[in-house]
Amino acid sequence: MSLFTPTDYQAMALSARVALTATVVSIPFGFAAAYLLVFSRLRGKRILDGVVNLPLVLPPVVVGYLLLLLLGERGWLGALLARWHIHIVFTWWAAVIASLVVGFPLLVRSVRLGMEGIDERLLQASRTLGAPWYDTLLTVIVPLSGRAVLAGATLMFARSLGEFGATIIVAGNIPGVTQTIPLAIYDDINVPGGDRMALSLCLVSIVLSFAVLMANEGLVRRFGRKGKRS
Numbered sequence: 001m002s003l004f005t006p007t008d009y010q011a012m013a014l015s016a017r018v019a020l021t022a023t024v025v026s027i028p029f030g031f032a033a034a035y036l037l038v039f040s041r042l043r044g045k046r047i048l049d050g051v052v053n054l055p056l057v058l059p060p061v062v063v064g065y066l067l068l069l070l071l072g073e074r075g076w077l078g079a080l081l082a083r084w085h086i087h088i089v090f091t092w093w094a095a096v097i098a099s100l101v102v103g104f105p106l107l108v109r110s111v112r113l114g115m116e117g118i119d120e121r122l123l124q125a126s127r128t129l130g131a132p133w134y135d136t137l138l139t140v141i142v143p144l145s146g147r148a149v150l151a152g153a154t155l156m157f158a159r160s161l162g163e164f165g166a167t168i169i170v171a172g173n174i175p176g177v178t179q180t181i182p183l184a185i186y187d188d189i190n191v192p193g194g195d196r197m198a199l200s201l202c203l204v205s206i207v208l209s210f211a212v213l214m215a216n217e218g219l220v221r222r223f224g225r226k227g228k229r230s
Helices: 004-037 045-057 060-071 076-084 094-118 120-128 133-144 144-159 165-170 181-189 195-229
Strands: none
Touching: 004 045, 004 094, 004 144, 004 165, 004 195, 045 076, 060 076, 060 094, 060 165, 060 181, 094 133, 094 144, 094 165, 133 144, 144 165, 165 181, 181 195
């Protein structure tokens, strides 16, 4: 007898799909936010920092409800998208957006730490040679921030795999459509005799998250050795 139902396999595949999409989409925005926080002279940097990190301290349910108000048919963005017959709420894209918002601060914090660790002398040398800001960005900051981006993306991916509160509010719990692993576990524990299925999915979630973290550790060390040899 199989440990998992077809719905469970769909939840596993959807979890990976949602987490990967949210991570890939967020990388350029996370890099840009970290760059502004570290290298720009914006007067509102503290406000930007607070907005970026706000999802870390807000309950995920609050994040989900705010997204529902924003993306719902009566929300200003949802109403605007509806004019083009685009509906986000209760679709898998809503799960992507929920995971993106909740995991985004982890990505930005990791990239920011990497940028703050760049040797200031390298940046000064680039400016002394007359390089414009975008040249310094592409030839100095981007290469030296690679490990930080990788670390942040991995943390965000792992966080997205476990996202529950915001997802269930804005995307719902629709099997085969928006039901990810945490939502499937929630369903199982509310069904008589579903403890075994819930435990099996918990183990899958643990194994996936641990594998992602170990892969991240291996890649970071590998890039670290390459950086020392070069």
